[in-house]
Structure formats: C-alpha cells, structure tokens
Amino acid sequence: xxxxxxxxxxxxxxxxxxxxxxxxxxxxxxxxxxxxxxxxxxxxxxxxxxxxxxxxxxxxxxxxxxxxxxxxxxxxxxxxxxxxxxxxxxxxxxxxxxxxxxxxxxxxxxxxxxxxxxxxxxxxxxxxxxxxxxxxxxxxxxxxxxxxxxxxxxxxxxxxxxxxxxxxxxxxxxxxxxxxxxxxxxxxxxxxxxxxxxxxxxxxxxxxxxxxxxxxxxxxxxxxxxxxxxxxxxxxxxxxxxxxxxxxxxxxxxxxxxxxxxxxxxxxxxxxxxxxxxxxxxxxxxxxxxxxxxxxxxxxxxxxxxxxxxxxxxxxxxxxxxxxxxxxxxxxxxxxxxxxxxxxxxxxxxxxxxxxxxxxxxxxxxxxxxxxxxxxxxxxxxxxxxxxxxxxxxxxxxxxxxxxxxxxxxxxxxxxxxxxxxxxxxxxxxxxxxxxxxxxxxxxxxxxxxxxxxxxxxxxxxxxxxxxxxxxxxxxxxxxxxxxxxxxxxxxxxxxxxxxxxxxxxxxxxxxxxxxxxxxxxxxxxxxxxxxxxxxxxxxxxxxxxxxxxxxxxxxxxxxxxxxxxxxxxxxxxxxxxxxxxxxxxxxxxxxxxxxxxxxxxxxxxxxxxxxxxxxxxxxxxxxxxxxxxxxxxxxxxxxxxxxxxxxxxxxxxxxxxxxxxxxxxxxxxxxxxxxxxxxxxxxxxxxxxxxxxxxxxxxxxxxxxxxxxxxxxxxxxxxxxxxxxxxxxxxxxxxxxxxxxxx
Ligand SMILES: O=c1ccn([C@@H]2O[C@H](COP(=O)(O)OP(=O)(O)O[C@H]3O[C@H](CO)[C@@H](O)[C@H](O)[C@H]3O)[C@@H](O)[C@H]2O)c(=O)[nH]1
Ligand SMILES: [Mn+2]
Numbered sequence: 122x123x124x125x126x127x128x129x130x131x132x133x134x135x136x137x138x139x140x141x142x143x144x145x146x147x148x149x150x151x152x153x154x155x156x157x158x159x160x161x162x163x164x165x166x167x168x169x170x171x172x173x174x175x176x177x178x179x180x181x182x183x184x185x186x187x188x189x190x191x192x193x194x195x196x197x198x199x200x201x202x203x204x205x206x207x208x209x210x211x212x213x214x215x216x217x218x219x220x221x222x223x224x225x226x227x228x229x230x231x232x233x234x235x236x237x238x239x240x241x242x243x244x245x246x247x248x249x250x251x252x253x254x255x256x257x258x259x260x261x262x263x264x265x266x267x268x269x270x271x272x273x274x275x276x277x278x279x280x281x282x283x284x285x286x287x288x289x290x291x292x293x294x295x296x297x298x299x300x301x302x303x304x305x306x307x308x309x310x311x312x313x314x315x316x317x318x319x320x321x322x323x324x325x326x327x328x329x330x331x332x333x334x335x336x337x338x339x340x341x342x343x344x345x346x347x348x349x350x351x352x353x354x355x356x357x358x359x360x361x362x363x364x365x366x367x368x369x370x371x372x373x374x375x376x377x378x379x380x381x382x383x384x385x386x387x388x389x390x391x392x393x394x395x396x397x398x399x400x401x402x403x404x405x406x407x408x409x410x411x412x413x414x415x416x417x418x419x420x421x422x423x424x425x426x427x428x429x430x431x432x433x434x435x436x437x438x439x440x441x442x443x444x445x446x447x448x449x450x451x452x453x454x455x456x457x458x459x460x461x462x463x464x465x466x467x468x469x470x471x472x473x474x475x476x477x478x479x480x481x482x483x484x485x486x487x488x489x490x491x492x493x494x495x496x497x498x499x500x501x502x503x504x505x506x507x508x509x510x511x512x513x514x515x516x517x518x519x520x521x522x523x524x525x526x527x528x529x530x531x532x533x534x535x536x537x538x539x540x541x542x543x544x545x546x547x548x549x550x551x552x553x554x555x556x557x558x559x560x561x562x563x564x565x566x567x568x569x570x571x572x573x574x575x576x577x578x579x580x581x582x583x584x585x586x587x588x589x590x591x592x593x594x595x596x597x598x599x600x601x602x603x604x605x606x607x608x609x610x611x612x613x614x615x616x617x618x619x620x621x622x623x624x625x626x627x628x629x630x631x632x633x634x635x636x637x638x639x640x641x642x643x644x645x646x647x648x649x650x651x652x653x654x655x656x657x658x659x660x661x662x663x664x665x666x667x668x669x670x671x672x673x674x675x676x677x678x679x680x681x682x683x684x685x686x687x688x689x690x691x692x693x694x695x696x697x698x699x700x701x702x703x704x705x706x707x708x709x710x711x712x713x714x715x716x717x718x719x720x721x722x723x724x725x726x727x728x729x730x731x732x733x734x735x736x737x738x739x740x741x742x743x744x745x746x747x748x749x750x751x752x753x754x755x756x757x758x759x760x761x762x763x764x765x766x767x768x769x770x771x772x773x774x775x776x777x778x779x780x781x782x783x784x785x786x787x788x789x790x791x792x793x794x795x796x797x798x799x800x801x802x803x804x805x806x807x808x809x810x811x812x813x814x815x816x817x818x819x820x821x822x823x824x825x826x827x828x829x830x831x832x833x834x835x836x837x838x839x840x841x842x843x844x845x846x847x848x849x850x851x852x853x854x855x856x857x858x859x860x861x862x863x864x865x
Contacts, residue, residue, distance in 0.1 A: 131215055131452040131460070132593075137206040137494070147200055150698050154193045156691035160682065161186045174676075181673055185680055188662035195655065196699075201648040206494035209595050211452035213445060220455065224530040225259040225429035226447055226510075229419045231412055232437035233267035237755040240276035241338050242438055242605075245300040247280050249440040250433065251394045252291045252299035255447045257387075258380055260394035261427040264437075265415040269367045269400040271347045271358060272338075274375065277398045278355055279334050281377040284396070289389040290327050291444070294320055300440035301331045303473070303603070357398070368409075372551040373400040374422065376543050395427055399554060407556040411751040412506070413570035413577035420517065420569050421553035426546065428536040432516060436507040438756050439470065439604035446601040450510035453593050455530065461523075464501075464515035464590025465582070468508035469493060471600035474608060478715040480769045481613040482723035483606035490710040493594045499645035501592030503653075504582025508602035512590075516581075518568040521589030571632075575749045576623030580632055583650060587641040605756045608763060609772040613723070614731045614779050616754050621656040621727075622735035626749065628654035629739060657736040663728035667786050671793045671820045672862040674813055681815035684808055692815065722826050729786060730779040765841045771829040773843040784834060784843060784851035785858075787827035792859055794820045 166178035216223075228250045232243045243264065251262050266273045283301075291299050298304055305328050311320045341347055352358040357375040364370040378385050380395035387393050401418040403409055410417075416434065423429070431454065433447070443449075450466045453459075469489035479486070496502045504511075515521070540546040552558060559565060565572035574580045586592060595601075607613040627650075631637060634650035670680050682688035700721075707717040741747045758766070765772055773780055797817050801808075808814050833843045834851075 128457075129212070129215055130458060131219075131456040132209055132211045135208045135210070136498070137208065140205065143203065146698070146702065147203075150695055151197070153691040153695040153698065154196065156688075157189060157695060158193065160688045160691065161189060164682075164688075174678075177676065178678055181669060181678055181680060184665055184669060188665045191659075191662040195652075195659065198648050198652050198655075201499065201645050202492040202495035202652060204495060204645075205498045206491055207498040208494065209453075209497070209593060211449045211595070211597075213448045213452060216448055216452050216455065223256060223259055223451065224431055224454075225261070225427060226253075226255065226431045226433055227423045227427055227429040227513075228260070228262045228433040228435065229416060229423070230262065230264045230435055230437055231267070231415050231419075232264065232273060233412070233415075233753050235268050235270040235272045235342065237753060237757060238268075238437050239339075239757055240270075240272045240342055241302070241335055242756060243273055244276040244280050244338065245302045246435060246437050246440045247277065247396070248284060248287055249298060249300035249303075249442075250435065251280075251284050251396065252288050252296075252444060253441065253447045254292075254444040257288065257394045258392045259429070260447075261380060261397065261423065261429060262394055263397045263399060263419050263423055265419050266398065266400045267367075267403075267409070267412075267415050269364060269370050269373065269403065271361045272342050272345075274357060274361075274373070274398050274400075275341060275347050275351060276338050277375075277377055277396065278357075279338060281393075281396050283330065283334055284378070284393060285387045286327055286330060288387050288393065289391065290323060292391075294323075297444060297599070298440065298442040298603070299444050300442075301327075302335075303440060303442070305331060368403050369405055370400065370403055372402040372554045374398070374547050374551050374554065376426070376547060379543050380427070381538075382543075397422070397426060401554040402556045404556045408572075409556075410565060410572045411577070413565065413572050413574075413581070416577075417559070417564050417569035418554040420513070421558070421564075422550045424513075425536065425538075425550050425553065428513075430513050430530055432511045432513050434507060434509050434511065435602060436604060439507045439602045441601065442471070442603040443597060443599045443601045446597070447510075449595060449597060449601070453595070454510075454512065461528065462521060462589075462591045463593055464512055464521070464585045464588075465504055466510045466593045466595055467493070467502045467504060467582075468510075468601035469594075469596050470505065470508055471603045472606035473603050474605055474766075476767060476769050478713055478719055478769060480719050480766070480771065481607065481610060482716075482720040483613060484716075486710050486712050486716075487706055489596060491706065493596075496646070496649045497592075497594040499649055500643050501586060501646070502582075502594040503650065504578045504585070504592070506576075506578030507604065509578075511585075515585050515588065515590045516569065518563065519588070573749075574623050574626055574630075575619050575751065576627070579624060579650075579653070580627050583627070583632065583634060583638065583642075586646065587638055589641070607754050608758050608766045609774075610726070611772070611775050611777055611779065612754055614727060615752055617727045617731035618735045618738075619749075619752060620653075621732050622738055622749060624654045625657035625735060625739045626742065629743065657732045657739060659728050660732035660736050663725065664733065664786075666819075667725065667729055667823060668789060668858070670816045671790050671823070672858065674793055674797050674816045674820060675859055675862040677813075679812035679816070683810060683812050684814045685810060689815070718826075722829070725823075725826060726783060730782050733782070734779070761840060765839065770837070770839070770841060771833055772841040773833045773847075774841040776844050776847060780843060780847050781851050781854070783827075783830055784847055785854040786823075787830040788834075788851055788855035789858055790820050790823040790827065791831065792855055794824050796859075 166175060166182045230246055232238050247262055247264060253260060264277055287301060296304055311324055347358060360373045375398045377398055378393050378396040380392060385393045399422055401415060453463050453466045470485060472484060475484045493502045538546060540549055570577045570581045571584060607616055634647040638647040673680055681692060704717050738747050762772060834848050
C-alpha cells in the first residue's frame with residue numbers, strides 16, 4: 122500500500138570517483154600493448170640469419186604472438202568491469218514510513234550432504250534467516266535437503282523449538298549476527314552493571330540452550346543415525362523407513378512450523394516464521410540436476426504454501442550476517458520509480474574463514490569491491506547462487522514489461538490454501554517435488570533455474586536479464602551474508618574448475634552472452650559475462666608463458682628484446698604497470714601486499730590447472746565424451762589441515778593431476794633458472810647485452826612465485842606436503858621437457 126504523498130526514492134545510485142586517472146593509465150597501457158604487437162610483427166624469426174632451427178623458432182614466435190594477442194584482448198575486455206563502478210545506498214527508514222504492509226519473503230536454503238555440510242551449520246543458517254528483522258508472519262524458510270538425511274530433518278526439528286527462544290532474544294537485544302554459532306563465538310559476554318535482570322542472564326540462558334542443542338545434534342551426527350528416542354518426537358521420522366538410499370527415495374516434505382497456525386508462537390507470543398523441510402524425490406533413472414533441480418522443486422512447493430513474491434536464496438553455509446538485508450533488498454524492489462524493472466538484488470559473498478593474507482585468494486575482495494560494481498553499471502551483476510533476492514515471477518520465466526509498474530506487492534501473491542490440515546497440504550505439495558513432475562514442462566528451460574550447466578546461477582541470471590529485467594548489486598557496510606571458503610588448495614582449485622567449466626560451457630552454448638544477449642542486454646554486460654566465460658581458455662596462453670620462454674632459454678632462442686634495446690620499454694611498462702596497478706587496487710580495497718602476492722600465485726595456479734581441466738572437459742563435452750558434475754565443496758576439514766590453513770601453509774597432501782602440473786611447471790623453471798644462471802656466470806656477459814635477460818627474469822619470477830611448491834615438494838615434513846608419487850612424476854616430466862628442449 123503505497124502512500125501517494127511520498128516521492129523520495131528508496132535507494133540511490135552514485136558513480137565512483139577518481140576514474141579519469143585510471144582511464145588515462147589504461148590508455149597508456151593500451152599504447153604499450155600495441156607497441157608490443159608492433160615489435161612482434163617487425164621481429165620475425167626469419168630476421169635471425171644464423172638460426173639453424175628456424176622451424177622451432179617460428180613455432181615459438183607464433184605461439185608467443187598468439188598468447189600476447191590473447192592477453193591483450195583479454196585485458197581490453199577486462200576494462201569494461203573497471204570502467205564505471207557504481208555505488209548503491211538504501212533508505213530503509215523511508216520504507217517503513219511508506220509501507221505498513223510489507224511483501225512476504227520465501228527463503229530457500231540448499232544443502233546436499235550432511236557429512237561435508239554439517240547439520241549444525243545448516244541449522245545456524247536457517248535460524249539466521251528466520252530471525253530477520255522483518256514481520257515473522259511474512260517470512261517462510263524452506264530447506265532443500267539433497268542428502269535426504271534424517272540428521273538434517275532432526276536439526277530442523279531442533280531449530281523449530283530453539284527459534285521460539287532465539288527470535289525474541291534477537292529482537293529484544295538487537296542481536297547481530299543472528300546465527301547463534303557466529304553470535305556466541307564473536308560476542309563477549311555482556312556485563313549488566315545496573316540491571317542484573319536483563320541481558321547477561323538471558324544471554325547465559327540462551328547460550329546454554331544453544332550449546333545443549335548443538336551437543337545433541339553433533340552427537341547424533343557423529344553416530345550417523347537418529348536414536349529411537351528422538352524418532353518418537355516427530356511423526357516425520359517414519360518417512361525414513363522407506364528411504365533406501367540418498368539417490369533413491371520418495372519425496373519427504375514436512376511443515377515443521379506452520380505460520381498460519383495460531384499456536385505457532387514464540388516464547389513472547391509472536392508468530393513464528395513458517396519452516397519447511399523438503400527432500401525432493403530422487404530416483405536413479407531421473408537426473409536430479411543438482412542445485413538447480415532442488416531450487417525448482419522449492420519454487421513449486423513454496424508456491425502452494427506461501428507463494429511469496431520475493432525469494433531469497435542462500436547456500437547452507439551462508440548465514441545472514443545482517444538482519445536488515447531483507448529490508449535493504451525491498452528498498453530496491455519497492456522503489457516507485459525504478460523498482461518495477463529490478464529482477465534480482467545480489468549481495469556479495471563474504472567468508473568467515475579467510476586467513477590473514479588470504480592464502481588461496483578466496484576472498485573475492487577486488488571482485489566484490491570493484492568488479493561487481495562495474496557490472497552493475499552495465500545493467501546489473503550476475504546471479505551468484507547465494508545471497509540473492511529474486512522476484513518470484515522473473516525467476517519463474519516472466520518477461521519484463523512496463524505494466525509491472527505500480528503493482529500491488531502485498532496482495533498479488535496471496536495463496537488460497539484449500540487444504541484444511543497441514544497433512545493434507547503436505548500431501549498436495551509432495552507431488553510438486555516428484556521426479557516426474559517436470560517431464561514435458563518448461564522447468565529447467567524457460568522456468569526456474571536452468572539445467573545442464575555447472576554454474577546454474579550464472580546462466581539463470583543471464584536469462585533473467587535477457588528477459589528484460591535489471592539486477593542490482595548491493596554491498597552494505599555490514600556484510601549481508603557470510604559463508605565458508607575452501608580451506609585446501611585442491612578444494613579451491615576444484616571449485617574454480619567447476620566455475621570456469623560452467624562459464625565456458627555457457628560461452629560454447631546457445632546461451633553465449635554475445636549471441637543470446639545480443640540486443641537484449643547492453644554490449645557492456647555481454648562483455649562482462651564473456652570475461653568470466655573465457656576464464657577457461659586463459660589456460661592456453663598462461664601455460665605457454667609459464668613454460669615456453671623458459672624452454673626457449675634452454676635452447677637459446679631469444680624471444681624478447683635485450684635490456685639495452687629501446688623496444689624493451691613497452692614490455693617492461695605493460696608488465697610493471699599492470700602489476701603495480703593491481704597491487705594498488707588490492708590495497709585500495711583494504712588488502713595487504715602479501716595478500717596481493719598470494720593472489721598472483723593463485724592466479725597462476727588456477728590458470729594452469731583448474732582452467733586447463735575445465736577447458737579440456739568442455740572440449741570433451743562438446744563431443745559428448747564427458748558430462749559435467751557438481752563437486753560439492755567440503756565445509757569441514759581435519760583438525761591438522763585446519764591448523765595448517767590457519768598458519769597459511771599451503772596444503773598439498775593429495776594425489777591429483779592438478780598437483781602434478783603445478784609441480785612440473787615449478788620444477789621445470791627451477792632447473793632452467795639454475796642452468797641459465799650458470800651460463801650467465803660462465804660467459805660473463807653483461808645483463809644489458811644478454812638477449813635472454815627478460816626470459817631469465819620471467820623464469821626467476823616464476824621460481825619466486827612457486828616457492829611454496831618447492832617447500833611442499835622438498836622442505837616440509839608435515840602431512841600437507843606433496844605426495845612422493847607426485848614429486849617423482851613431476852621431476853621426471855620436468856627433466857624430460859628440458860632434455861627435449863636441449864636435444865630435439
Ligand atoms: O546436488 C546438489 C549440489 C549442491 N547443492 C547445494 O549448492 C550449494 C553450493 O554448493 P558448494 O559446493 O558450496 O559450491 P560453491 O562453489 O561454494 O557454490 C557457488 O557456486 C555454485 C555454482 O557452481 C552455486 O550453485 C552456489 O550457489 C555458489 O555459492 C550448497 O548449498 C549445496 O548444498 C545442492 O543443493 N544440490
Ligand atoms: Mn559454497
């Protein structure tokens with residue numbers, strides 16, 4: 122119900138400052154890149170008269186030229202996300218003044234495996250979103266459990282009881298964050314000096330309740346099964362009598378708190394948010410489409426139960442860290458002037474377990490602070506699968522039209538529930554989550570999240586934008602959502618493999634931003650998507666730069682100008698300029714120098730492993746040889762792995778082809794550097810006249826950046842070192858490569 126006397130906007134958009142110096146700098150780098158191309162084109166290997174192995178020289182030259190062209194082109198494209206960042210602010214007080222009735226919100230939490238996504242974590246996420254600073258009768262929380270585990274069901278049962286205490290506590294003391302685990306871990310116990318009755322007492326009481334509940338859930342989880350005693354507490358447990366495995370079971374749907382029920386009240390007599398547990402039907406003969414499948418099941422089930430016009434989606438590890446996020450998001454959707462065209466509001470992902478210098482570069486610091494803002498100015502950020510508020514209809518496939526203007530948010534999605542009892546309602550909803558329901562429908566194609574892509578979120582977000590909707594990126598001062606980042610190198614590389622594979626898959630499909638987005642979204646936005654879509658092919662140019670110039674050093678093929686040659690200027694300028702700028706950017710966003718260095722290292726690691734495998738898998742996928750899978754990131758690790766993570770010791774400790782590649786490249790460069798230094802000393806030539814100086818510097822930098830790899834290979838003694846089979850294999854490969862370069 123909008124009151125007509127208000128005309129002030131609910132949100133504001135400002136553009137970033139200091140853009141002119143950046144643009145001038147970018148222009149100078151561009152000039153440098155062009156000069157490099159000119160140098161390449163005018164210094165072909167044919168010019169070297171005495172060269173015997175002209176064939177090899179030409180091959181090296183062509184490869185290098187292509188790699189440089191690729192990097193130049195990629196750099197140019199990357200300007201689009203930096204060109205014009207914008208900043209959004211909301212006016213939440215205006216929202217409450219203007220609307221007495223707020224639209225309902227359905228929150229979807231997805232979990233898939235109780236062993237790597239512990240039920241207590243899921244419970245905390247669920248509680249945090251139940252406790253939003255929002256009218257509870259307007260909130261419904263749905264858990265999709267792809268693991269189909271009674272452990273999670275039990276955790277939800279506990280959540281439904283604990284919420285009766287937790288929600289009033291949060292309200293009363295304006296608790297932040299509203300995940301009990303995070304709250305009790307971070308906050309120090311309050312001391313009430315003059316008022317002995319209030320916070321301290323309740324604090325201790327609630328904390329005790331929480332600890333007890335946590336202990337119960339953890340011991341049950343440890344046993345791996347729910348005890349008979351607990352099973353008696355709820356009829357829902359009997360469903361598991363029919364479950365043969367997590368990949369083969371009927372739909373399990375339980376409404377644990379029915380918000381419509383007059384008796385669902387918290388300890389202070391306030392209504393509780395609706396809480397629903399869903400494990401959709403799984404049958405071996407039907408593909409379950411991973412997270413996209415579970416989201417679509419939730420969309421349908423929730424449409425019968427609460428049908429809120431706004432849907433919030435979070436991963437099970439992403440608790441709400443800011444109880445006002447829901448109101449923030451509504452400031453965008455409900456804005457009278459611009460709200461009607463907004464399809465979704467994306468919050469950045471923050472992580473609670475990033476180490477001081479972010480050893481695996483998981484923090485997304487620069488992306489969150491700059492790149493998403495740049496994307497926002499081009500039409501809106503992509504949907505990143507978590508921390509995102511959607512308009513239900515745009516997620517369900519509706520095209521944007523101007524008629525959405527001035528809609529009545531509060532009444533339009535009211536559901537008429539015909540079923541009298543909760544049991545009946547559950548029965549009707551179960552059908553919606555069955556395997557066969559989607560057959561011959563548009564679900565997974567035009568409706569809901571799209572199927573068949575390793576990054577269902579990105580492709581779905583793009584489709585929404587192509588249907589005419591805008592999106593908004595909102596980064597409040599207090600992070601909206603906080604999750605868990607991978608804590609080992611391999612996990613992080615595998616996660617990036619999934620991401621880059623999915624992105625490249627989109628690029629090769631009919632949903633490629635350039636084709637599908639043509640005339641539907643701005644060219645800037647198309648380029649933003651391409652930037653991520655083309656992560657995977659980066660592997661080729663990166664591998665080339667990491668190996669070939671060094672190998673050419675062995676063979677005495679010079680690829681770059683001498684230090685005394687004026688042509689060296691553009692090379693050095695582009696190289697140093699870009700690094701200096703990225704360091705500046707990192708510091709500007711609040712990072713440290715070591716963090717920047719770690720990021721450069723991981724940049725290389727991802728490009729020569731994750732992206733390479735993603736690239737190869739895609740190529741095989743095109744020929745129908747492989748099918749993409751969803752490797753879930755583990756949210757728990759062993760005690761000693763976590764100890765090493767905290768100390769920022771790089772974790773190898775697993776046999777993986779990714780590590781073989783990393784170690785081979787590192788060793789190759791080390792061997793070659795030693796050889797080259799020896800030659801330089803023996804021949805006593807000055808650096809400035811040495812035609813290999815730049816190659817040696819490059820090789821030296823590669824060795825420097827790989828220092829943690831050598832440590833993992835030879836120096837460390839803990840359990841996180843490189844497995845010896847990987848070590849032997851990579852020594853053999855690196856030596857073989859050197860020998861081939863020498864004698865072939
Ligand atoms: O079959 C599945 C597989 C995964 N999930 C859930 O999907 C979420 C994301 O999985 P995770 O292993 O944590 O992957 P991330 O790489 O951290 O996730 C990012 O990238 C994914 C796409 O690759 C998106 O789906 C996620 O929302 C986004 O946070 C988790 O809550 C899982 O429980 C399911 O519900 N069903
Ligand atoms: Mn995750």
